[in-house]
Amino acid sequence: MKKLMIFFAGAVCATSVMAGLYGDTPTDKHAWAVHDMNRPNPKKISAEPGVPPSDAIVLFDGTQESFEKNWCNDKGGPTKWKFVNGTLESVARAGNICSRQTFGDVQLHVEWQPPVKVSGSGQGRGNSGVFLLGGMYEVQVLDSWETDPDNMKNPNYADGQAGAVYGQNPPLVNPTRKPGEWQVYDIVFHQPIFDGDKLVHPGSLTVFLNGVLVQDHWELEGPTLHCRRTSQSKPKGTKGSIQFQDHGNPVHFRNVWVRELPSRYANTTHGKFLAKDADVMALRKEIAAKLFAKIDLNNPRKHDVIAQIFEVFAYDKDEKYVAAMKRVCEPWLKEISAWDKETAVQHKGELFHVRNAANVLHRNKVIDDNCTVRNGVNAVIKKYDLK
Numbered sequence: 586m587k588k589l590m591i592f593f594a595g596a597v598c599a600t601s602v603m604a605g606l607y608g609d610t611p612t613d614k615h616a617w618a619v620h621d622m623n624r625p626n627p628k629k630i631s632a633e634p635g636v637p638p639s640d641a642i643v644l645f646d647g648t649q650e651s652f653e654k655n656w657c658n659d660k661g662g663p664t665k666w667k668f669v670n671g672t673l674e675s676v677a678r679a680g681n682i683c684s685r686q687t688f689g690d691v692q693l694h695v696e697w698q699p700p701v702k703v704s705g706s707g708q709g710r711g712n713s714g715v716f717l718l719g720g721m722y723e724v725q726v727l728d729s730w731e732t733d734p735d736n737m738k739n740p741n742y743a744d745g746q747a748g749a750v751y752g753q754n755p756p757l758v759n760p761t762r763k764p765g766e767w768q769v770y771d772i773v774f775h776q777p778i779f780d781g782d783k784l785v786h787p788g789s790l791t792v793f794l795n796g797v798l799v800q801d802h803w804e805l806e807g808p809t810l811h812c813r814r815t816s817q818s819k820p821k822g823t824k825g826s827i828q829f830q831d832h833g834n835p836v837h838f839r840n841v842w843v844r845e846l847p848s849r850y851a852n853t854t855h856g857k858f859l860a861k862d863a864d865v866m867a868l869r870k871e872i873a874a875k876l877f878a879k880i881d882l883n884n885p886r887k888h889d890v891i892a893q894i895f896e897v898f899a900y901d902k903d904e905k906y907v908a909a910m911k912r913v914c915e916p917w918l919k920e921i922s923a924w925d926k927e928t929a930v931q932h933k934g935e936l937f938h939v940r941n942a943a944n945v946l947h948r949n950k951v952i953d954d955n956c957t958v959r960n961g962v963n964a965v966i967k968k969y970d971l972k
C-alpha cells in the first residue's frame with residue numbers, strides 16, 4: 586500500500602467504529618486487523634452434552650430409518666450389514682459399509698465396540714476400521730486391550746492397533762477399553778491438497794480415542810494399505826464416502842455424526858498457507874467501501890469523522906478517502922490549535938483518542954512521522970502537558 590500523503594496521516598479514535606484499529610492493522614497478507622470488530626463472528630451452533638452439535642450431519646442415530654437411509658454397500662446397493670439393537674453390526678464377507686453421502690474434510694464422531702468375547706489373535710481380534718475419503722485412509726478398529734508392553738498377552742504390530750493410522754503411525758498411547766465396552770473416536774480429517782498435479786499438503790488425521798489424543802495432526806504419507814508404503818502421488822478426488830471395514834469380525838458401531846469442515850486452504854485472505862495479496866486487497870477495499878458509506882461527513886463531531894475515515898485508511902487509502910479526510914481534518918486542526926488550556930482539558934478525551942489511534946497507525950506504518958493530524962494533536966497535548 587502506498588504511504589499516506591502527509592497532511593491526512595493522522596487518526597482519531599471514536600469509541601465504536603475505531604475498535605477495528607485497536608490492534609495491528611491489515612497487511613498485504615491479512616485482510617483484518619488484530620481484534621477487528623469488522624471481522625464477521627462465527628455462526629452460533631448448539632453443542633450440548635451427549636448429542637451431536639446442531640450443525641452435524643447425523644449418519645446413524647440408532648434407528649433403522651437412519652441405517653437404511655444413509656448406508657449402502659460399496660456399489661451403492663443395500664448393505665448386508667445388520668441393524669441390531671440400535672447398532673450397525675459388521676457381517677463377514679459383506680464388504681465395507683459406506684455412507685451414501687460423500688465428504689471431504691470432516692470432523693467425525695463414531696463409537697465402536699469389539700465383540701464381548703474376542704476370538705483370534707493379532708489382527709483377527711475384533712478388526713474393523715474407519716475409512717475416510719471413500720476408503721483411502723484407515724483409522725484402525727481393533728481390540729487392543731492387552732497390547733501394552735508390560736502386559737503383552739495380545740501381540741500385535743504397533744501401526745495396526747486401535748488408534749493407528751493403519752500401516753503408518755501407531756497411536757501415541759493406548760487408551761482402549763476392555764472387549765465388549767464401547768470405544769469412542771473423534772477424528773479430524775483433512776484431505777491432501779493439490780495444485781494441479783503438484784502436492785501442496787499431504788492431508789492429515791487427528792484422532793481422539795476415548796477422549797485421548799492418539800494422532801496429533803499426522804500428515805498422511807499416502808493411502809493406507811496392508812504391507813505397503815504409499816505416497817500422495819496424484820489427485821484422487823476431493824470427496825468420498827465414510828466407510829466401516831468388514832474384516833470378518835463382528836464389530837458394532839453407533840452414534841455416527843459428521844461435520845463438514847472448510848478446507849484450511851479456502852481462506853486466502855488471512856495469513857495462512859495460501860494467502861493471496863490480490864484476494865486480501867480486494868476484501869480490504871470492500872470493507873473500506875462499506876465503512877466509508879456509513880460516514881456522515883457533515884457530522885459536527887469532526888474528531889469522530891476523522892476517526893471513521895482513518896479506520897477506512899487502515900484497509901484502503903484510495904484518493905477519494907484521502908480527499909474526504911482533508912476536508913474534515915483541516916478545520917478541526919485549526920480549531921484545536923486555537924484552544925486555550927481550559928478547553929483543551931475539557932476535550933482531552935478527544936485528543937487522546939486521536940493520539941492513541943494515530944499511534945496504532947504509526948506503529949503499523951500506515952502513517953509516517955510527517956502525519957499532520959498526529960503532530961497537531963501531540964502539539965496540543967504537549968503544550969498543556971495533558972495527562
Ligand code: MG
Nearest residue numbers: 712713714726
Ligand atoms: Mg482394520
